[in-house]
Amino acid sequence: MQDKPKVLVSDKLSETAVQIFRDRGIDVDFEPGLGKDKDRLLEVIGQYDGLAIRSATKVTDKILAAAGKLKVIGRAGIGVDNVDIPAASKKGVIVMNTPFGNSITTAEHAIAMMFAVARQIPEASASTHAGKWEKSRFMGVELTAKTLGVVGAGNIGGIVCDRARALKMKVIAYDPFLSEERAAKMGVTKVELDELWERSDFITFHVPLTDKTKNILSRENIAKLKPGVRIVNCARGGLVDEEALAEALKDGRVAGAAFDVFAVEPATDSPLFNLDNVVVTPHLGAATTEAQENVAFQVAEQMSDYLLTGAVSNALNMPSVTAEEAKVMGPWLKLAAHLGAFVGQLTDEPVRAINVLYDGQVAKMNTAALNASVIAGIMKAANPDVNMVSAPVIAKDRGIDISTTTQDKTGAFDAYIKLTVVTDKRERSIAGTVFSDGKPRFIQIKGINIDAEVGAHMVYTTNEDVPGIIGALGNTMGANGVNIANFTLGRSTKGQDAIALLYVDEPVPDVAIKALKDKGLFQQVRPLQFDVE
Missing domain, CATH: 3.40.50.720 (NAD(P)-binding Rossmann-like Domain)
Structure with a gap:
């Protein structure tokens, strides 16, 4: 017989919420002062499948390294500054919060x-x-x-x-x-x-x-x-x-x-x-009995659902998909996030509509999860707290029209995703695919065909197709100590619109961006960041 999941509550949480764990058949240790004792937490964390916290417990990489059984961390509240999310992700631990409870x-x-x-x-x-x-x-x-x-x-x-x-x-x-x-x-x-x-x-x-x-x-x-x-x-x-x-x-x-x-x-x-x-007042925004009860109930229910059924909700580092789907969809979810992040970092005005086209085999996948990844990618530029669960809700609340189109294979690629974002001023589009090595690639921007690997640090430029662009980009990056890992160019037709996408080894300093703008060759120069982990 499989052992019951075991959860540690290391911060102050409602007794009623603690009872939810017990009623769902989960063993729970309620030690509301333990989170402040780092050494003691380090000693015991290896016993638990789940950890329910507020803000007092600091979940560091050291704590995570000792958490051999840990599967999920639940934060009763929205802020997760006290959790090392990248370390949790590498460890395979899901981090959940309760974004709307207070x-x-x-x-x-x-x-x-x-x-x-x-x-x-x-x-x-x-x-x-x-x-x-x-x-x-x-x-x-x-x-x-x-x-x-x-x-x-x-x-x-x-x-x-x-x-x-x-x-x-x-x-x-x-x-x-x-x-x-x-x-x-x-x-x-x-x-x-x-x-x-x-x-x-x-x-x-x-x-x-x-x-x-x-x-x-x-x-x-x-x-x-x-x-x-x-x-x-x-x-x-x-x-x-x-x-x-x-x-x-x-x-x-x-x-x-x-x-x-x-x-x-x-x-x-x-x-x-x-x-x-x-x-x-001393940070009392969420300090009411009702709010504290709401977030406590929510985190207990979410953690119980995951530990007992595998259902994932309000996760900050994992999409809401089944284990079977995740194996196939992982690279496509990453591509969807990259497409959204590209547009989100270029868009300064309100988004009115988002259309996502799925072509070929990707059209048969869980497009709701893919859409959520796209929307979260777009919104993270303005709000890093957005995740795949909260992003569609926020988009709906703000009146953004979301539409999805699926179609059978129509081009040279077995599958691709094309994102189009509409604002009051313009329409932006970008398309991408996943190669056989599992790596996402950008294949079209502004209707211009390209083949660009996605890196953590990139620079995007637009310009008229004139001589000197490659030299200006290369010389400016070199003069500022920035190494170019990959350089992609594209144009609509000779002498017309052209774009460049540089994948560089480190963040581009502001002085380099200014130097490019001052040359008078470029209509647009934007440094970009992507989560490629």
């Missing part, structure tokens, strides 16, 4: 913080507790009829928009994936960032922290803000230049701020602390 709670906290800063509630409460009656000191403002700028209109941001509209606020939103149609359904006005800075009476952030969003409210952008604006951040620390904001709060350009997250946490010191017009 959305309402976080959105409600943002609304609460907006009220708090608008009416100076914490300061007024402290004053009244001190026996003072300073009624004239705490003159607030109404939310009704004010303009709320929402940066990030995804799951949480969308809920904030809905609540704000119920408060009779005028809602404007910036989100690179928000279409005009989806914005209209949400009852919000889609704007660019500069317009949002200039028009908003209140601004709230609901985006992940990435290279693109770090200090999105910079010193430069703070100067563009409408006088008297109030800033709310319950998303991620580092989205706002805290020092520059503190200066603006002190001189009155910004009327107030409410922050639940900080650039450095735990935050024991911040430029925003001890300012009368600032409300601060």
Whole structure:
């Protein structure tokens, strides 16, 4: 008789959620303080098939190396900064999270913080507790009829928009994936960032922290803000230049701020602390009984499903396909992700539609999983937390039209995938196939036939077909110490549109990209990154 799966819960988790494991026939050890004891965790982890955690347990490569039986890690919550996902993937351990369990709670906290800063509630409460009656000191403002700028209109941001509209606020939103149609359904006005800075009476952030969003409210952008604006951040620390904001709060350009997250946490010191017009809380966005119960229940159910039936959901490092499918589809899933990543890194405007054409033998595979891989590839450029499970949900929420076409073999290849992405400004297409060695290849970009191996670091250029392009690319890369592993060129017809795709050994420095742009030969120069592991 096969042994029951065994799970360790090493952080604080609801007792009711722990009972879910037991009710499903799984042995569970509930030791909520163990995650903080790295040495003890290292000693015992080898006994378990599953590990359920929150944020206290740090799952390092050292822990994973000792986890001889471990099959799945379940994070009750969305953030997985405390898990070494690449190491888990190499070890064959699935990492799951619960991306939507605390959305309402976080959105409600943002609304609460907006009220708090608008009416100076914490300061007024402290004053009244001190026996003072300073009624004239705490003159607030109404939310009704004010303009709320929402940066990030995804799951949480969308809920904030809905609540704000119920408060009779005028809602404007910036989100690179928000279409005009989806914005209209949400009852919000889609704007660019500069317009949002200039028009908003209140601004709230609901985006992940990435290279693109770090200090999105910079010193430069703070100067563009409408006088008297109030800033709310319950998303991620580092989205706002805290020092520059503190200066603006002190001189009155910004009327107030409410922050639940900080650039450095735990935050024991911040430029925003001890300012009368600032409300601060210790990262309480997900801190409600309901949210904690929801994410705990979800992670227990997901881990149980996988350990007992092999079903995979909300996995960050594995597609939702059966074991049999994975053997055949693995290289095609990787190709689908590469095609999406290519377009995602080139697209700066909202995506309206995604069409995926499957030709030949790939048309008979699990196209839903392949579509999910494509969509996740596109969206990861703006949101690294997106995975194959959450990406289709996000795309649907944002009104992106997803269409799939399948057809029998029509060309020189036994099978290929062609991706076409439509925005308000343009249509982009790229096609690829998998060779007999299992390696994905790009075979067509912008209708131009090529044969390009996919590497971790690449450079894509477009230009008119004129002499000197190869020399300009080679000389610039060489002058900046970048070694070219593979060089692919293509053109539509002589003297017309041409493209180049370079596979290089290391990331291309910004100075090299600038040097290429300054030559005046190229219409477009883009460094690209691909996950080829």
